[in-house]
Amino acid sequence: MIRDPVAQGLATGWAAHDASTFTRDMRLDADVAIVGTGAGGGVAADILSKAGLRVVMIEEGPLASSKDFRMRESQAYPHLYQESAARKTEDKGINILQGRCVGGSTTVNWTSSFRTPPGTLEYWQRTFGLKELTVEELAPWFAMMERRLNIETWTTAPNENNDILRRGAAKLGIPTATMRRNVTGCWNLGYCGVGCPTNAKQSMLVTTIPAALSRSAVLVSRARAQALTVEGQRVSALECAALDARGLRPTPYKVMVTARHFVLAAGAIGTPALLLRSRVPDPRGRIGRRTFLHPTCVSAAAMPDKVDGFAGAPQSVYCDHFLETHPIDGAIGYKLEVPPLHPLLTATTLQGYGETHARLMAQMPYTQAIIALQRDGFHEASQGGEVSLRSDGSPLLAYPITEFVWDGVRRAYLTMAEIQFAAGARSVLPVHEDAVPYESWPAAKDAIQKLEMRVLKAHVVSAHVMGGCGMGNDEKNSVVDAEGRHHHLDNLSVFDGSVFPTSIGANPQLSIYGLTARQASRLAARLTGRPAPVLS
């Protein structure tokens, strides 16, 4: 029997409400209202409720749990992801994978856990005046969250998809390392991305949120935070719309929340959008600016032996060589990882159609793929994207891919192909509309150097949305301070990936957990006048 902490908690009478079933408005009052239940909202809810504060959580997505997680892409993407896992940038040039459910992206991510790289923190100190955010200052907060979420180095052998990255890089003398993952008793199935069916993944859904709910916190799912009411220098209320059962359109019912303090944790697209809809003070027009994505390109290889990239922990090996051998503010660097290869995501990511595409798909069990995540936001020529609002108030992210980023994409295609050939690939296919499978490294190298780098030619994806409400000590180039407090509104904080002034240069979940643990603990101490509790 797999224990489902959500089903168990609901049976004990958690105050968890599904707004799609509402037949009247709801009014709630709390010490702290939290918008979003992902990495930021979950940790904040755990700490603030443990400090004895009355917490209300608002979530746009559904409350789903392991009993709903059937390991089927066709069910999971529309149910658990923003825009059915097909969220796009304005020009459709980048496909964004982002969760939309209780637990946010932590419910559907691939469990990869990294502390914020020291180079990233140093750049923030130097460029955004974030002097307090040192490696030493953050270390205890990361350690606390690593304990809380059982983040440990993965000791099971990597699956073949990951091991090919390791072996190919080793042949070329390029170091790789083993991931840390937030799992307890992982079955090594490979279905993290469609909701962990065994509750091994220590996502917010099975850790912090149940903890908060068991302390009488209130959760309203299928409720979209529409706007904050601003009175002078304070937020007085939050208005939310109940959504229909599929979470697409508002029903006639509202959820009105009043609170002493408001925490926004709706993610780096949702949080700026809520602030823009609320018309909060923003004299320098910083809200929604400098949004980063780790723009990611893909290289697929046909291997002589079976890879079965759908089975086993999706990410267990990574390579930081192409981040560490460049100055952080020089030409763009990239992190190498592998993606899981399930049929729907593989078919929609690979280029082409008809017989060519059908042949690639028929080779799926023999296909290996590497992804390169570009570390954006550390150079003048990498200002990221901008979140704005459509006429219906929904968010839209424009992210123009600059030549500076394309240069990294081209170098990454080269690196990935070379590693794949070194690992014994029969052919390598850069995932680009003009590319075909190349049967040798020299042929691939020659072709990649000639590929036209344009959106919707090169397939670019992102699973990491960051920035848009950047931290800084100067309101000219930031939205919140080093504690996540809004520069102009006294009782408003942002605790999610939108506060990052650049991209992280690593999968961001642990950066959000650790930073939020610090910020929420300081907030708890301020609101209660007592030291904040320690999570264990």
Next chain:
Amino acid sequence: MLSRRRFLQAGLIGGAVLVAVRAAYGPFSPDPSVAEDHEFAYLALGLKERTILAAVSPVMLAGALPQDAAERDHVLLQVIRGVDAAVSGLPPAVQDEVAQLFALLGFPVTRRLVAGVAGPWLRASSEEISAFLERWRRSRFALLRSGYRALQELIMAAWYGNEAAWPRIGYPGPPALTK
């Protein structure tokens, strides 16, 4: 030559005109296989959209579908239903964009000028459809490339999300768990 900006402007104005003209324009003959599908409650796609998909899907999925004609027709219908399910789950603003794409493909003038398909979709040959996909896929206009990608992603997702597609690609399906 049309500049990118002019093209985009034309696209926007065209979109508005299309909505007005579409209703007036006829006659239209739907694909009989989609017209006769009364067993599925379509939420997003009308007969025109489904007729376009019935024409494009076999070309998009050439080489990936069952050989047997009856089986093939059956799965193609499932693909169209799958696209409907996917589109109906998108946010309203994105559903509007998909509707605009189908309007552009469905309106005879733009079908001919922009997609390069001379006659109605129902009668278009697979070579003609393949040429259209290839032209959009490699177009210098990002808007057309995005139209191609939208069709590719919707149709591929509808087919490869379906377990009927899995045996051919060696995917065993999710492991059995005792819950």
